[in-house]
């Protein structure tokens with residue numbers, strides 16, 4: 001596959017256009033990372049077919065899980081934008097405003113079909129339809145459509161249309177080609193409505209491999225690994241090349257630092273995934289057993305739990321020589337930044353155990369696949385209290 005850099009020769013063929021996107025406001029950080037991969041693959045396909053789209057990165061902000069209210073955060077705070085740029089050309093929203101102004105030509109609001117699936121069959125299709133709920137998010141004031149637009153109050157759109165769609169990245173490609181390929185600044189809202197073309201295929205992984213963390217995240221994470229666990233890339237065998245395009249690891253290349261990482265998802269998960277996650281005591285029991293089995297007495301805990309639960313967990317660890325360490329960050333760091341450092345540290349552990357169906361854990365799985373860990377050290381989850389041997393996460397292993 002040589003889908004890279006083809007865009008260089010196409011810039012002359014077609015006038016440059018912008019594809020901006022957004023996601024359902026209630027979605028968390030790591031589901032948004034998944035949606036990025038779907039949209040990046042929309043742009044990849046459009047470019048391969050001669051449409052000169054640049055992907056505009058939606059600023060991070062006002063996330064439900066973030067306790068510090070932050071908005072207009074750039075992707076470069078968390079990710080290496082130059083690296084993303086090697087998959088499809090991307091730009092920060094602020095740079096888009098500088099380059100193309102405060103207007104968007106059309107917001108295409110993705111929605112499902114009001115009538116649901118016909119005959120219970122999933123068929124890929126799209127149609128412009130009356131809006132079902134977009135009116136809650138966009139309002140026409142004078143001749144300008146106003147909306148959230150990532151908290152940029154000066155931004156507005158000339159038009160808003162609703163597209164009922166059932167399908168995947170390529171379905172949206174078809175819709176754009178058919179109806180909107182003349183649109184200069186196109187924004188696709190509710191992009192999570194489309195699925196991946198093929199979950200876990202080479203295009204999925206290329207987009208994912210391009211999503212490297214920012215230098216600041218990596219430096220902070222590496223410093224912490226070194227200080228807390230004496231872990232470093234040479235000893236852990238986790239050295240990777242600067243460019244993801246020529247980084248290819250085999251399972252078993254990486255051995256990881258001398259610690260066990262557990263991602264313990266709490267807060268809203270305690271309610272929404274009650275049946276599938278353990279109690280604090282149950283988690284401590286499973287962690288203790290794994291630590292004993294693997295002869296690891298250093299635990300790195302990545303969690304959104306409050307300190308009461310963390311102290312409780314620590315008190316249940318047995319034998320009591322298991323040390324519990326967390327990355328606390330400090331007041332100057334954002335919630336988003338701390339959470340990505342947590343993921344980086346977990347990605348380098350000798351063994352990882354995550355939480356059932358948490359996209360936060362899924363992104364750690366992927367990082368470990370990229371680094372070349374054996375799958376059995378990665379695709380593990382905590383079981384609910386009443387099940388000793390629950391079903392483990394599907395092994396979505398890397399493909400090159």
Ligand SMILES: C[C@@H]1O[C@H](OP(=O)(O)OP(=O)(O)OC[C@H]2O[C@@H](n3cnc4c(=O)[nH]c(N)nc43)[C@H](O)[C@@H]2O)[C@@H](O)[C@H](O)[C@@H]1O
Nearest residue numbers: 026027028029030031065302303304338339342358359360
């Ligand atoms: C119920 C669903 O849960 C889904 O969450 P799920 O997949 O775990 O994962 P995320 O989409 O990332 O949302 C969870 C957020 O909670 C914080 N968080 C969770 N675990 C940790 C951790 O170990 N360390 C740190 N520092 N922060 C953590 C962090 O802000 C993270 O982005 C949501 O995406 C969906 O929108 C929905 O709410």
